[in-house]
Amino acid sequence: MDPQRPQVTLRMLADRLGLHVSTVSRALHAKPEEGRRAASSATIARIRELADELGYQPNPHATSLRTQRSNLVGVLVPRLSDLVLATVYEGIQEAARAQGLSTFVTNTKDEPDTQRAQTEMMLARRVDGLIFGDARADGALLAETAARGVPFVLVSRHVAGHTSVTCDDPLGGRQVAEHLLGLGHRDFAVIAGEPYASTGIDRTRGFLERCAEDGMTVPADRIVHSAFDARGGRQAADRVLDAPGPQPTALFAVNDFAAIGAMGALRDRGLSPGQDIAVVGFNDTPLAAELPIPLTSVRSPMHEMGRRGLDLLTRLLAGEPAPSERLAPTLVVRASSDRPPRS
Amino acid sequence: MDPQRPQVTLRMLADRLGLHVSTVSRALHAKPEEGRRAASSATIARIRELADELGYQPNPHATSLRTQRSNLVGVLVPRLSDLVLATVYEGIQEAARAQGLSTFVTNTKDEPDTQRAQTEMMLARRVDGLIFGDARADGALLAETAARGVPFVLVSRHVAGHTSVTCDDPLGGRQVAEHLLGLGHRDFAVIAGEPYASTGIDRTRGFLERCAEDGMTVPADRIVHSAFDARGGRQAADRVLDAPGPQPTALFAVNDFAAIGAMGALRDRGLSPGQDIAVVGFNDTPLAAELPIPLTSVRSPMHEMGRRGLDLLTRLLAGEPAPSERLAPTLVVRASSDRPPRS
DNA sequence: GCAAGATACCCAAACGTTTGGTCCAATCGT
DNA sequence: ACGATTGGACCAAACGTTTGGGTATCTTGC
Numbered sequence: 001m002d003p004q005r006p007q008v009t010l011r012m013l014a015d016r017l018g019l020h021v022s023t024v025s026r027a028l029h030a031k032p033e034e035g036r037r038a039a040s041s042a043t044i045a046r047i048r049e050l051a052d053e054l055g056y057q058p059n060p061h062a063t064s065l066r067t068q069r070s071n072l073v074g075v076l077v078p079r080l081s082d083l084v085l086a087t088v089y090e091g092i093q094e095a096a097r098a099q100g101l102s103t104f105v106t107n108t109k110d111e112p113d114t115q116r117a118q119t120e121m122m123l124a125r126r127v128d129g130l131i132f133g134d135a136r137a138d139g140a141l142l143a144e145t146a147a148r149g150v151p152f153v154l155v156s157r158h159v160a161g162h163t164s165v166t167c168d169d170p171l172g173g174r175q176v177a178e179h180l181l182g183l184g185h186r187d188f189a190v191i192a193g194e195p196y197a198s199t200g201i202d203r204t205r206g207f208l209e210r211c212a213e214d215g216m217t218v219p220a221d222r223i224v225h226s227a228f229d230a231r232g233g234r235q236a237a238d239r240v241l242d243a244p245g246p247q248p249t250a251l252f253a254v255n256d257f258a259a260i261g262a263m264g265a266l267r268d269r270g271l272s273p274g275q276d277i278a279v280v281g282f283n284d285t286p287l288a289a290e291l292p293i294p295l296t297s298v299r300s301p302m303h304e305m306g307r308r309g310l311d312l313l314t315r316l317l318a319g320e321p322a323p324s325e326r327l328a329p330t331l332v333v334r335a336s337s338d339r340p341p342r343s
Numbered sequence: 344m345d346p347q348r349p350q351v352t353l354r355m356l357a358d359r360l361g362l363h364v365s366t367v368s369r370a371l372h373a374k375p376e377e378g379r380r381a382a383s384s385a386t387i388a389r390i391r392e393l394a395d396e397l398g399y400q401p402n403p404h405a406t407s408l409r410t411q412r413s414n415l416v417g418v419l420v421p422r423l424s425d426l427v428l429a430t431v432y433e434g435i436q437e438a439a440r441a442q443g444l445s446t447f448v449t450n451t452k453d454e455p456d457t458q459r460a461q462t463e464m465m466l467a468r469r470v471d472g473l474i475f476g477d478a479r480a481d482g483a484l485l486a487e488t489a490a491r492g493v494p495f496v497l498v499s500r501h502v503a504g505h506t507s508v509t510c511d512d513p514l515g516g517r518q519v520a521e522h523l524l525g526l527g528h529r530d531f532a533v534i535a536g537e538p539y540a541s542t543g544i545d546r547t548r549g550f551l552e553r554c555a556e557d558g559m560t561v562p563a564d565r566i567v568h569s570a571f572d573a574r575g576g577r578q579a580a581d582r583v584l585d586a587p588g589p590q591p592t593a594l595f596a597v598n599d600f601a602a603i604g605a606m607g608a609l610r611d612r613g614l615s616p617g618q619d620i621a622v623v624g625f626n627d628t629p630l631a632a633e634l635p636i637p638l639t640s641v642r643s644p645m646h647e648m649g650r651r652g653l654d655l656l657t658r659l660l661a662g663e664p665a666p667s668e669r670l671a672p673t674l675v676v677r678a679s680s681d682r683p684p685r686s
Numbered sequence: 687g688c689a690a691g692a693t694a695c696c697c698a699a700a701c702g703t704t705t706g707g708t709c710c711a712a713t714c715g716t
Numbered sequence: 717a718c719g720a721t722t723g724g725a726c727c728a729a730a731c732g733t734t735t736g737g738g739t740a741t742c743t744t745g746c
Contacts, residue, residue: 009732020696025734040694057467061413062732064404065701081433086424090450102447102468107433124400125445230633260633267635290573290603292610292635352702363726368704383724405702408731 074122075105077133091306155309165325167300172329173206189222191253233261249341256281278337294334417465418448420476434649498652508668510643515672516549534596546597576601580608592684599624621680637677
């Protein structure tokens with residue numbers, strides 16, 4: 001279309017139409033009230049037409065400089081190669097686009113130093129607000145950031161005192177316990193995720209609470225922390241299974257990938273997931289349904305979480321109240337946990 | 344630290360030091376030659392000190408407006424929730440940060456309309472260059488974009504006439520064939536991925552070529568296209584396995600997730616991957632090694648591909664030559680294909 | 687026919703940088 | 717000692733917008 005990228009500016013339009021640049025700006029910018037006062041509707045039409053013809057695109061840097069608003073939001077996640085956060089981010093981005101915002105996203109690997117550095121970097125880029133997908137339970141960085149007056153919301157994980165949109169993780173945990181108890185399981189193990197992530201903490205807590213309601217308690221050495229990936233899950237499962245004494249009949253991993261890793265560990269011991277030991281994951285990753293042994297999992301609305309997160313942020317930016325949200329999970333039972341424990 | 348985000352500007356520094364804003368700019372900006380001519384080293388030190396103390400961060404919008412360079416690069420991928428592209432993007436971002444660049448990334452879902460719209464959107468955001476991770480074999484959009492004088496490179500997939508950094512996919516395919524032929528397999532099926540992606544095309548081609556060298560040919564109905572995910576892989580495998588006649592003894596999926604889906608399809612038929620039928624994937628996803636039946640796969644340097652892609656782009660932006668690169672794959676043999684076919 | 691009010695514009699400043707010029711004083715070569 | 721050089725800084729314009737205020741011209745009410 002264009003010959004060689006000669007960017008069209010307001011001045012070009014103005015000159016070509018014999019108008020002042022400010023007139024053109026108003027004509028293109030303000031639809032409702034301002035527009036009327038700025039130019040005749042005939043002129044506005046002329047301006048619009050030429051703008052379309054030449055493919056005018058406002059220079060966002062000029063706009064941001066003038067308005068002191070970048071229409072940029074920064075997103076921090078542990079890692080984008082984690083499907084869960086990648087999906088959340090897709091939701092964020094989708095909502096952002098709908099609002100005319102753009103997003104920067106960056107990995108922090110759950111390392112506090114990196115989180116801090118990347119937050120700083122986002123602010124240097126003059127984002128209007130931030131979305132943290134990697135909040136740590138202690139919340140030190142968040143407190144600081146809030147004190148600086150930076151608008152932000154949390155997604156996926158929550159921390160008291162900050163607005164967040166999360167899955168109802170305790171409920172999800174309860175649902176898993178309910179399901180397994182219903183099948184007759186009594187001996188559980190939990191692969192609990194990273195100790196600083198509210199997701200793992202809450203899912204585990206919900207699970208244990210529900211167990212407790214049936215008088216069941218899970219021994220401490222059957223609750224092991226782990227990374228949120230297959231390797232982490234395998235290692236955690238190894239620790240549980242290598243312990244002396246009787247084996248659990250059911251295993252709850254707070255993350256699908258950890259569950260897959262755990263299944264591997266089971267297989268290594270000649271145990272068949274779903275037959276010899278029930279396995280349940282969390283998030284209902286697209287993979288879960290397609291695995292050789294389909295994985296029971298709690299569906300969490302990852303995409304939706306991202307969308308709501310961004311919406312909450314824009315509300316915050318508009319000075320409106322932005323109450324935290326908790327989205328409902330749904331248990332999806334599959335072959336990895338569809339039969340009672342072996343006697 | 345800061346009270347309430349009063350952004351520090353050059354003028355503030357200048358005023359506080361009794362200097363001119365241009366002097367401050369030069370002192371902070373140019374280290375080597377320009378700096379010397381701008382101010383005495385004592386003054387430079389004073390300026391630097393105050394800048395650090397106040398936490399001066401140049402306003403990128405002002406800079407971009409003035410210099411006509413945004414230090415932004417746009418990245419288009421099919422979807423970020425695809426681990427492969429997410430990992431490539433991590434590499435891109437890492438390299439970008441090292442160069443002081445920031446990246447916008449967006450999903451195009453491999454839909455031509457979305458690709459076009461997102462390209463336009465990136466350009467409207469005034470990115471300096473683009474990285475396409477979603478190039479289509481036909482290359483129509485790329486040709487247009489090139490004609491407009493927009494600098495870009497391709498990663499993961501390649502298209503003739505554009506600079507790209509890819510895995511040596513044909514070689515990867517050959518390695519798989521070599522391995523399977525070596526085990527004595529003769530009846531193959533290939534899950535070939537999307538027909539518009541050079542990755543799948545090349546991996547399949549390399550595989551078939553190596554087979555042909557041993558006088559082996561794979562019937563056309565044993566080569567099926569598929570989406571690059573577990574569901575796609577399962578569906579494709581279903582099609583192969585439901586066909587009448589003898590079953591293949593080995594199955595090559597051009598993507599690990601497709602391979603996982605295929606394993607599920609095998610399981611449904613009572614076939615045990617690795618025992619009854621060899622399965623090989625591609626990319627050596629972190630998941631591959633941790634699966635219940637560890638998956639043989641071709642390791643492709645995804646991260647590295649991203650890094651090199653960005654480096655190539657910066658070279659392009661600097662007006663230097665930027666020849667395409669092809670990174671070497673490595674076959675990693677695991678239990679899913681470590682024994683000869685059943686007689 | 688005249689003040690008042692729209693209507694349809696234009697003017698100019700400002701956002702925070704960068705950068706080619708200019709200018710003054712000190713230093714230097716001879 | 718005098719013109720040439722240079723070191724050290726200032727000046728001003730420009731990048732492309734937005735926006736509070738003007739200023740003509742045209743209606744309108746009476």
